[in-house]
Amino acid sequence: MPKVKIPRKSTTIDMTAMCDVAFLLLAFFILCAKFKPSDALSVTTPSSVFSKIAPETNVVTVTITPDSRVFLSVSDKNVSEKLAMINDINVSKNLGLSDAEKSNFANRPASYIGAPFSQLKSFLDKTPDELKNMQLPGIPAKDSTNNELIDWIRAATGAFAGSKMALLVRGDNAAKYPAFQSVLIAFKRNDQLKFQMITSPIAAPRGSELEKTQIVTGKKGVE
């Protein structure tokens, strides 16, 4: 009986195509990734079941650090509003800020306010690198009597008059409640009764009422 020859096939596969696809995807994701400028204020936000993405423009953010200091920042795109805010504070508190100092807040990306009015001038003179290495005092907002955040929120509402402003609170897990409470006081004093808190999303817990409704309605997120 003649032997049947089975042609031996090579087991090596041409990887070029796969490699091409992999790197194409890689290039796509790298280009799509939005790199955040390293935050000067590092905050770990609590998690919630809410899935509405936080807005990014026309935003006034109040940051509460783990040691309960309060900082204020405005989204980078709203340069004119930032300028209006700092002008307002400069005039009403008689701080005598120079144009360069105002522009340091208005034009620098990811700029923030982290000092009381009395130290604001020297605070605005500093470069972002210098600020990173300093222990900043934050905006005094300990109670309702000495709450400079009230003035800042008032300036912000004035600057955003006519356009929609979103108030965001970005608090750290470890921040104490009184700090958050004084932020709420500042909002209330300015009749800003609606605000949002930045959280990291988690799924509804197993067996909870919310999960049951989500299964019934087929909706996943909470707006």
Place this chain on the structure above:
Amino acid sequence: MAEMDTSGGGGHKKGPGVKKAKKLSTRVDLTPMVDLGFLLITFFIFTTTMSQPTAMRLGLPKDTQKPEEQNKLKESAALTIMPSKQDKVYYYEGADPSKLQTSDVKKIREVILDKKRRTDPKDFMVIIKPTQDATYKNTVDMIDEMTIDEVKRYALVDITPAEYGFVQKTEVANGIK
């Protein structure tokens, strides 16, 4: 696999005495490169989706002194929860803070659901009163709990000195510092 034509352009003839250079294979093993590529892809996929922060909405009640503008609340339908030190949550039903009971952040869901079952859904309301010792995380967790348990009416209210007194007493009794 990736190959390159190394024969050189033109086909330049070599003399008889010239030794032929050994032709080395130009095949490169691309497997590690593909591995690396996919590793980076997974990394970027994860980081892009995870970094999107979400926002939780909260409306504050307007401070008002006029009784006609204040919300009426049935005493029996109210549940007051007070997050405090070490993730402990103190709660009482109705309007008597002396009947304080202790729970913690993870177990409060049972308490809320139990009360919800026993109460007319029309009247049921949860009042969140974080103490001075509560953390921001506790506060947000409690508000989030309202969504998880589908409590329609809830409010974030300042704690009264009397209530804080009861909380502190309970904490001392339980040895919580």
